[in-house]
Amino acid sequence: MAEIPEEVKQEVWRLHNGECIYWHNAPFREGLEYTHMEEHRGMGGDASKNTVMHIGLGCKQCHKRFHSRGAYKIVHFDPYDKENGLIIVSHRGKEVPKHHLWFYNRQACERLGKEQERIEKLVSESHRAIWEVANYLEEVDTRGSAKALGYENIYELGAQFQLSSSKVKQLVKLWRFMQEYDLEPGDTPIELAQVLKRADKKGKLEDAVAMVEGVRTGEVHIAEFWDWVDQELKEERVRKAWVGKGKLKKIELSEDVLFQKDPDEFVLKGGSLVAGVGLEEEE
Numbered sequence: 001m002a003e004i005p006e007e008v009k010q011e012v013w014r015l016h017n018g019e020c021i022y023w024h025n026a027p028f029r030e031g032l033e034y035t036h037m038e039e040h041r042g043m044g045g046d047a048s049k050n051t052v053m054h055i056g057l058g059c060k061q062c063h064k065r066f067h068s069r070g071a072y073k074i075v076h077f078d079p080y081d082k083e084n085g086l087i088i089v090s091h092r093g094k095e096v097p098k099h100h101l102w103f104y105n106r107q108a109c110e111r112l113g114k115e116q117e118r119i120e121k122l123v124s125e126s127h128r129a130i131w132e133v134a135n136y137l138e139e140v141d142t143r144g145s146a147k148a149l150g151y152e153n154i155y156e157l158g159a160q161f162q163l164s165s166s167k168v169k170q171l172v173k174l175w176r177f178m179q180e181y182d183l184e185p186g187d188t189p190i191e192l193a194q195v196l197k198r199a200d201k202k203g204k205l206e207d208a209v210a211m212v213e214g215v216r217t218g219e220v221h222i223a224e225f226w227d228w229v230d231q232e233l234k235e236e237r238v239r240k241a242w243v244g245k246g247k248l249k250k251i252e253l254s255e256d257v258l259f260q261k262d263p264d265e266f267v268l269k270g271g272s273l274v275a276g277v278g279l280e281e282e283e
């Protein structure tokens with residue numbers, strides 16, 4: 001095969017950012033080779049076609065796919081056309097999906113990377129917005145101003161912001177809680193405030209505040225934070241159920257309870273059948 005001129009190599013490298021253009025979803029730079037796209041069409045190299053339009057950049061692993069049994073073939077190549085510039089088909093004639101190829105994924109990743117920043121900003125603004133709503137509802141509630149504003153109560157006012165009554169109740173409570181402990185919500189997610197409230201109930205508010213502060217300053221990764229919540233503030237979900245024949249027993253079901261269907265033993269009021277530990281007898 002004829003030598004590929006150095007300037008062509010440089011341009012190909014620049015064009016593809018020194019990355020394998022084939023089967024990857026992240027930059028891959030190891031053991032890259034220049035190859036004539038004609039070879040990948042099964043036609044051998046052609047020195048008259050030593051231009052960027054005919055030279056590809058790929059790693060050894062990907063190149064193998066063009067030369068093995070049942071090989072793939074390139075049916076179209078235009079390095080400047082990032083929408084449709086690389087069409088590869090399997091030996092059965094099936095086109096390789098674009099999202100399998102770094103040729104297309106690279107620019108998608110660039111776009112997604114840029115969007116991430118914008119989305120982070122949006123999320124942070126949405127957190128601020130919900131706290132503004134909480135603050136607003138709380139003040140209206142405290143002053144009893146709902147009627148003066150033309151609403152029956154704060155729930156009707158909340159509906160104006162597309163909020164359910166329980167959400168309104170929750171927001172007002174959380175806002176008061178934050179004020180009580182002199183916590184500045186800023187762009188803290190509402191979920192973090194709920195954690196603080198839970199921590200308070202368990203006497204671990206100080207630790208929780210430190211963790212939330214860490215998340216805010218970036219010292220604590222959010223994943224680490226939720227792990228901590230799972231460990232320290234694990235809430236045992238207890239559901240109550242009525243079981244029995246004739247005389248009903250009230251039982252509490254934690255998530256650890258193994259449900260055993262046994263129609264002769266217990267009948268759960270409401271329809272389902274469970275067995276459980278009787279806690280207190282009721283009429």
Ligand SMILES: [Zn+2]
Binds near residue numbers: 022023024060061
């Ligand atoms: Zn590759």
